[in-house]
Amino acid sequence: MTGTFANVGAILAGSLLGLVVGSRLPPGLQERVLRGLGLIVLVIGVDLGLAWRDTNALFVLGGVLLGGLAGEALDIEGRLARLGDKLQSWFARHDEHSTVSEGFFTASLLFCVGPLAVVGALQDGLTGDHEALFTKAMLDGFAAIALTASLGWGVALAAGSVLVYQGALTLGAGLFDSILTEGSDALLSMTSAGGILIVGIALKLLDITDVKVGNYLPALLFAPAIAGIASAF
Numbered sequence: 001m002t003g004t005f006a007n008v009g010a011i012l013a014g015s016l017l018g019l020v021v022g023s024r025l026p027p028g029l030q031e032r033v034l035r036g037l038g039l040i041v042l043v044i045g046v047d048l049g050l051a052w053r054d055t056n057a058l059f060v061l062g063g064v065l066l067g068g069l070a071g072e073a074l075d076i077e078g079r080l081a082r083l084g085d086k087l088q089s090w091f092a093r094h095d096e097h098s099t100v101s102e103g104f105f106t107a108s109l110l111f112c113v114g115p116l117a118v119v120g121a122l123q124d125g126l127t128g129d130h131e132a133l134f135t136k137a138m139l140d141g142f143a144a145i146a147l148t149a150s151l152g153w154g155v156a157l158a159a160g161s162v163l164v165y166q167g168a169l170t171l172g173a174g175l176f177d178s179i180l181t182e183g184s185d186a187l188l189s190m191t192s193a194g195g196i197l198i199v200g201i202a203l204k205l206l207d208i209t210d211v212k213v214g215n216y217l218p219a220l221l222f223a224p225a226i227a228g229i230a231s232a233f
Contacts, residue, residue: 001124001167001170001171002124002128002130002133003120003121003123003124003130003132003133003134003136003137003166003170004121004124004133004162004163004166004167004170006130006133006134006137007111007133007136007137007140007162007166008159008162008163009137010137010138010140010141010144011107011111011137011140011141011144011155011156011158011159011162012144012156012159013141013144014140014141014142014143014144014145014148015144015145015147015148015153015155015156015159016156017145017148018144018145018146018147018148018149018155019148019149019152019153021145021149022148022149022150022152025149030149030150031150033146033149033150034146034147034150034151034205035205035206035207036146037143037146037147037150037205038202038203038204038205038206039202039206041110041143041198041201041202041205042199042202042203042206044114044195044198045195045196045197045198045199045200045201045202046195046199047195048114048191048192048194048195048198049192049195049196049198049199050192050195051188051189051191051192051195052188052189052192054188055185055188055189055192055227056185056189056227056230057192058226059185059189059223059224059226059227059230060189060192060193060196060223062222062223062226063189063190063193063219063220063221063222063223063224063225063226064193064196064216064219064222064223066218066219066222066226067193067216067217067218067219067220067221067222067223068215068216068218068219070218070222071214071215071216071217071218071219072215074215074218075215076214076215076217076218077212077213077214077215079214080105080108080109080214081101081105081214083104084100084101084102084104084105084154085101087100087101087104087154087157088100088101088104088154099151099152099154100152100153100154100157101154102151102154103147103148103151103152103153103154103155103157103158104154104155104157104158104161105214106147106151106155106201106204106205107143107144107147107151107154107155107157107158107161108157108158108161108162109197109201109213109214110143110147110158110198110201111140111143111158111161111162112161112162112165112166113194113197113198113201113213113217113220114136114194114198116132116133116135116136116139117136117162117165117166117169118169118190118194118220119132119187119191120132120133120135120136120166121133121165121166121167121169121170122169122170124166124170125169125170125171125172133166140162144156144158184227184231185227185228185230185231186224186225186227186228186231187224188227189223189224189226189227190220190223190224192223193219193220193222193223194220196216196219197213197216197217197219197220200213200216201213
């Protein structure tokens with residue numbers, strides 16, 4: 001859990017710094033910071049999404065489509081949004097224009113969707129190698145600064161999402177030891193699917209469209225599962 005604790009600490013520290021910086025920025029600059037982060041997230045998502053070049057693109061296509069259908073049926077996006085709204089009602093009940101819900105929701109998706117969250121957590125649990133999560137902690141820390149400067153302190157609440165999500169993967173890492181091995185079709189498919197979801201987050205940050213990335217989260221399970229089933233035959 002060392003890597004996850006470092007990741008959580010970096011998000012909290014970045015959020016604190018973002019609050020200090022954001023309070024001194026005029027709204028126009030806050031928007032520029034958010035759009036700049038969106039552009040960077042878009043490039044990262046495209047780069048990761050192209051991992052399907054080293055595997056079968058149909059695994060990723062099937063995973064994203066089936067994941068979207070499952071997520072829509074489960075209303076994952078709605079559930080996450082309602083959780084964010086509940087947190088907002090607890091912490092900002094007197095502020096009609098609070099962005100606590102948006103900050104928590106957007107940051108939780110950004111910090112948890114990427115393949116580093118999964119691979120790093122599994123490495124932490126299986127071998128005690130924290131390097132991937134330390135790298136993710138640095139990236140998330142900088143992202144937290146930019147997000148908090150634009151969306152407020154609700155971003156810091158996403159540290160709880162990271163703790164639960166990555167912590168569960170680390171503690172249950174032994175279940176995935178033989179599946180998500182380095183260079184396997186399953187891992188490459190999951191990486192590519194994660195990259196596509198990150199592109200969706202970028203589109204929202206850039207205020208282009210809201211593709212409801214939360215409803216596509218099951219793609220991170222379906223894509224490697226399809227690859228694993230195909231490799232068995």
